Amino acid sequence: MKKKKKPNYKLMRTIAKTILIILILTPIIYFNRIRIIHVPLQIKYHKYSDVVNSLFDAKYTNKEASNTLDKLIKKEKINSFTDDYIVSLKDKGYSKNTISYVLINFKPGDIKSLINSKYDKDIETMIKISYFDYNNYDRYLNYRKDTEDIKRTVLKVQLDLDKDSYSDTVEETNPDSLTALISKHRYINEDYEPSDLVDMSDDYANNYYRQMQLRTEAYESFKKMVDAAREERLNFYAESGYRTFKFQKQLYNNYVNNNGYAKANLYAARAGFSEHQLGTAVDLANIYTIDETDAEYEWIMNNGYKYGWIFRYTEEWTDLTGFAKEPWHIRYVGVDVATKMHDEKISFEEYWIKYVNKKEAK
Ligand SMILES: [Zn+2]
Numbered sequence: 001m002k003k004k005k006k007p008n009y010k011l012m013r014t015i016a017k018t019i020l021i022i023l024i025l026t027p028i029i030y031f032n033r034i035r036i037i038h039v040p041l042q043i044k045y046h047k048y049s050d051v052v053n054s055l056f057d058a059k060y061t062n063k064e065a066s067n068t069l070d071k072l073i074k075k076e077k078i079n080s081f082t083d084d085y086i087v088s089l090k091d092k093g094y095s096k097n098t099i100s101y102v103l104i105n106f107k108p109g110d111i112k113s114l115i116n117s118k119y120d121k122d123i124e125t126m127i128k129i130s131y132f133d134y135n136n137y138d139r140y141l142n143y144r145k146d147t148e149d150i151k152r153t154v155l156k157v158q159l160d161l162d163k164d165s166y167s168d169t170v171e172e173t174n175p176d177s178l179t180a181l182i183s184k185h186r187y188i189n190e191d192y193e194p195s196d197l198v199d200m201s202d203d204y205a206n207n208y209y210r211q212m213q214l215r216t217e218a219y220e221s222f223k224k225m226v227d228a229a230r231e232e233r234l235n236f237y238a239e240s241g242y243r244t245f246k247f248q249k250q251l252y253n254n255y256v257n258n259n260g261y262a263k264a265n266l267y268a269a270r271a272g273f274s275e276h277q278l279g280t281a282v283d284l285a286n287i288y289t290i291d292e293t294d295a296e297y298e299w300i301m302n303n304g305y306k307y308g309w310i311f312r313y314t315e316e317w318t319d320l321t322g323f324a325k326e327p328w329h330i331r332y333v334g335v336d337v338a339t340k341m342h343d344e345k346i347s348f349e350e351y352w353i354k355y356v357n358k359k360e361a362k
Contacts, residue, residue: 159183179333
């Protein structure tokens with residue numbers, strides 16, 4: 001007699017469980033897909049589905065893929081190469097996060113260059129810095145040091161500090177601007193003289209050897225700052241203000257004669273490379289030249305920005321300026337710029353790279 005087979009309950013339970021799981025998961029997956037797919041109606045379907053597939057090939061989750069797509073669509077960054085870029089960058093070793101960043105923020109030419117360059121882990125950090133410039137890719141890698149923050153390296157290369165001082169110099173073509181940058185790579189034309197220089201009164205400057213001058217706006221603001229300090233029983237005045245190209249040349253040559261070239265380059269600026277020619281820089285004294293230990297120095301550190309004045313050459317920034325610290329040298333950049341620098345705790349060099357140079361480049 002044939003024995004009736006007992007139903008396989010174990011198998012049935014497994015099948016039932018599987019069906020249940022499929023029933024629960026399908027709508028979740030389906031609706032997520034829908035959310036991704038319904039957005040870019042304006043983009044041709046084949047382009048779009050290739051990109052979606054590439055993102056999933058690069059192991060993006062639904063959410064990551066959806067976020068990246070939204071941003072790409074918003075910036076109109078999807079073209080027939082986008083899926084190739086994703087695959088190539090992934091093959092190079094770039095992370096999902098970096099790939100998305102590059103797709104969203106880089107121009108196609110720069111993406112292609114990145115794909116053709118050798119992969120480097122530090123580049124993943126560098127390319128996310130707002131002032132990263134693809135043209136300097138090799139310079140960043142050559143100039144980096146283990147002891148230095150990568151962001152600092154990028155900033156220094158942007159400032160040409162990987163090059164020798166006074167080499168590859170460029171003329172500051174807008175010296176009237178309050179944010180003109182004069183450095184060991186940027187100079188002012190020999191003939192430049194501000195058109196709004198005014199004489200400083202004896203109340204605010206030592207005019208014994210020379211009549212001190214500043215640009216009008218800088219002088220008005222300087223007087224307000226000195227008056228405010230005097231109300232708190234601190235006193236300082238200008239020991240040096242505007243200097244002509246010719247006068248700076250004499251100063252520099254005297255310094256070289258007395259101290260030699262190496263010291264002169266650290267402590268004195270060559271003619272054309274001094275901020276004093278802008279008419280917005282001042283050297284300060286109380287009785288003696290201002291030093292870091294003076295109460296006046298601390299007061300200006302805390303309050304100068306409210307009047308638009310900043311220190312240019314501090315200990316912290318010597319690697320960015322190329323000059324030894326000068327606690328007596330201040331510069332007028334206007335209240336907005338000085339306040340932003342104060343709030344972000346950044347040097348004028350970094351401010352210039354972040355906010356001025358970028359505008360000039362466009
Ligand atoms: Zn100075």
